Amino acid sequence: MFLITFEDKLKINSMKKVEAIIRKSKFSGVKKALHEVGVNFFSYWDVTGLGNEKEGHVYRGVSYSTSDIQRRYLSIVVNDDFEEATIKAILTAASTGEVGDGKIFVSQVDEVYRIRTGEKGGNTLK
Template sequence: VNFFSYWDVTGVGNEKQGHVYRGISYSTSDIQRRYLVIVVSDDFLERTINTLLETASTGNVGDGKIFVSDMIEAYRIRTKESGSAGIN
């Protein structure tokens, strides 16, 4: 894995989640989640996907999704390096 970052996010979807406040349960449509961004080279793509599928799955609604897209270019602002040098 060349790059990994995450954010705490709030999402809305099919899953319903309740919050408990002072002993009272409230049903809400917003769900607290983690948003991950993982950048890998093509050589490690399948391995990374398989690892996530095996380790992140609980079998429950809300396990998440994996989206794969091409990264056209990457730049490190500090050094002005680009390509794999901009990531590593």
């Protein structure tokens, strides 16, 4: 008799949500790096945040700085097998070595459902 324990079930359906806030200028490189490691679907949008870094702007010939920071936010759900490669791709492609390169957040995803079929689990990410 084969029994699946709760721990085994967690391993089978173990998924992570990787969220990254990166410089807009680095998005193209990050997108390419993600595709190269097999991450072909993710969501992204432009965001404005506040931080320690000041951004310089010019409006009608007048220079000013603001703590409002323009960035791109990425949301990626991957099976555990892709977590490390996903993070490494973002770190490598998004880094300039300067303050303001961004952040990566990783959290556990309990379940994923494919709306079209009702299928659930890690296979829906393919």
